[in-house]
Amino acid sequence: MRNLETMELKISxxxxxxxxxxxxxxxxxxxxxFKPDADPFAPLQTYSSFxxxxxxxxxxxxxxxxxxIAYVGLLFLISLPVIRVFLSIILFIKQKEKIMALxxxxxxxxxxxxxxxxxxx
Amino acid sequence: xxxxxxxxxxxxxxxxxxILGLGGGVIIVPVLTLVFGVDIRYAVAASLISIIATxxxxxxxxxKDHLTNLRLAILLEIGTVFGAMTGFxxxxxxxxxxxxxxxxxxxxxxxxxxxxxKKDPRAxxxxxxxxxxxxxSKFPDKGEWVHYKVANVxxxxxxxxxxxxxxxxxxxxxxxxxxxxxxxxxxxxMKVSSATSNFMIxxxxxxxxxxYFLRGDIKPEIxxxxxxxxxxxxxxxxxxxxxxxxLLIRKVFIVVMIIVGIQMIMKGLNG
Numbered sequence: 526m527r528n529l530e531t532m533e534l535k536i537s538x539x540x541x542x543x544x545x546x547x548x549x550x551x552x553x554x555x556x557x558x559f560k561p562d563a564d565p566f567a568p569l570q571t572y573s574s575f576x577x578x579x580x581x582x583x584x585x586x587x588x589x590x591x592x593x594i595a596y597v598g599l600l601f602l603i604s605l606p607v608i609r610v611f612l613s614i615i616l617f618i619k620q621k622e623k624i625m626a627l628x629x630x631x632x633x634x635x636x637x638x639x640x641x642x643x644x645x646x
Numbered sequence: 647x648x649x650x651x652x653x654x655x656x657x658x659x660x661x662x663x664x665i666l667g668l669g670g671g672v673i674i675v676p677v678l679t680l681v682f683g684v685d686i687r688y689a690v691a692a693s694l695i696s697i698i699a700t701x702x703x704x705x706x707x708x709x710k711d712h713l714t715n716l717r718l719a720i721l722l723e724i725g726t727v728f729g730a731m732t733g734f735x736x737x738x739x740x741x742x743x744x745x746x747x748x749x750x751x752x753x754x755x756x757x758x759x760x761x762x763x764k765k766d767p768r769a770x771x772x773x774x775x776x777x778x779x780x781x782x783s784k785f786p787d788k789g790e791w792v793h794y795k796v797a798n799v800x801x802x803x804x805x806x807x808x809x810x811x812x813x814x815x816x817x818x819x820x821x822x823x824x825x826x827x828x829x830x831x832x833x834x835x836m837k838v839s840s841a842t843s844n845f846m847i848x849x850x851x852x853x854x855x856x857x858y859f860l861r862g863d864i865k866p867e868i869x870x871x872x873x874x875x876x877x878x879x880x881x882x883x884x885x886x887x888x889x890x891x892x893l894l895i896r897k898v899f900i901v902v903m904i905i906v907g908i909q910m911i912m913k914g915l916n917g
Contacts (some may be wrong), residue, residue, distance in 0.1 A: 530709065533716055537706035544703045548877045555649075555870035565649050565867035572685040572742070576862040595866035602695060602873060603859055605702045606852035613720060624779060629720050632849065635727035639853040642731060643860030646738050 550598030558591025660879020693817030701848030713841035729810020746914030753907030769833035814854030819847035
């Protein structure tokens with residue numbers, strides 16, 4: 526069990542570095558797309574359904590590279606816990622803990638299904 | 647210019663969050679909606695980003711202190727992840743006013759819970775699932791290792807499902823619900839339940855954040871300053887935490903939370 530904790534600690538340290546890297550990517554994107562005179566919150570006062578693919582296509586056409594970089598950073602940040610669960614499953618498999626690996630796999634499947642909901646709704 | 651104002655507010659949210667053990671959502675959502683007038687659905691989505699950043703950043707510290715129960719965390723994440731899926735689906739059918747009412751109610755409930763006298767009872771016997779999965783463990787306390795057992799696992803799992811729903815619906819870590827289930831029903835020591843909850847909230851938030859992201863609800867205009875501010879604030883909070891009077895900050899924060907809770911309910915009632 527201690528070995529498992531040591532390996533998980535390594536994963537968590539990797540996550541902390543991941544948070545910093547994603548923060549730097551988001552900062553770069555935000556800096557590139559920053560307009561001092563604009564009120565970015567005005568269009569966000571009423572909700573409108575405009576999915577990610579459409580948003581990315583629009584920013585690509587308008588060459589808003591800052592926004593695209595910020596999206597990449599945000600995606601990386603959201604993916605970090607998913608990577609953690611995936612690495613935990615591998616750890617459990619290596620430790621021959623079949624039931625715990627199965628539980629981890631159920632969590633991973635749940636995460637993937639949840640992400641899919643965003644595309645379907 | 648407005649997003650520059652959001653940056654220091656997010657730093658403060660990250661700072662207070664790391665000192666009080668909160669994900670930051672209880673600060674970010676009211677600020678974005680009440681101060682900046684952002685639609686609550688965009689605010690909830692941006693707030694989930696801040697929870698992932700604080701949880702992923704703090705996980706290593708709690709693991710190093712041997713306080714996190716990894717096996718318990720992985721098991722309970724089943725409940726929170728599937729709860730988050732339900733919460734995300736519910737969010738599509740709920741009106742903004744209902745979300746404001748839910749959020750206000752949650753703030754008042756959290757304030758009341760933070761006031762309560764905390765007990766730290768221990769389980770006498772392991773639940774059969776705990777026995778089978780080896781969920782019982784030990785943690786360091788006052789220089790010695792304290793062994794503990796885990797009771798009522800199915801109830802804990804069901805509670806985590808509810809915590810997941812609230813997390814996705816309101817953009818919060820639901821740490822309060824998770825800790826209530828773990829130290830209240832499952833009789834896990836409070837230090838362990840706090841660390842394990844913190845470890846889990848990132849995965850819970852990721853489940854719904856991924857869905858909100860793909861639906862296009864996470865907007866870089868607000869999510870970027872929030873994420874950067876929270877990372878900076880949490881980093882700062884972790885460094886000054888030993889020198890701070892956390893009890894005083896907690897008392898002030900409870901009062902603020904109750905006032906903001908009432909404001910959110912008023913906004914919900916006014917449609």
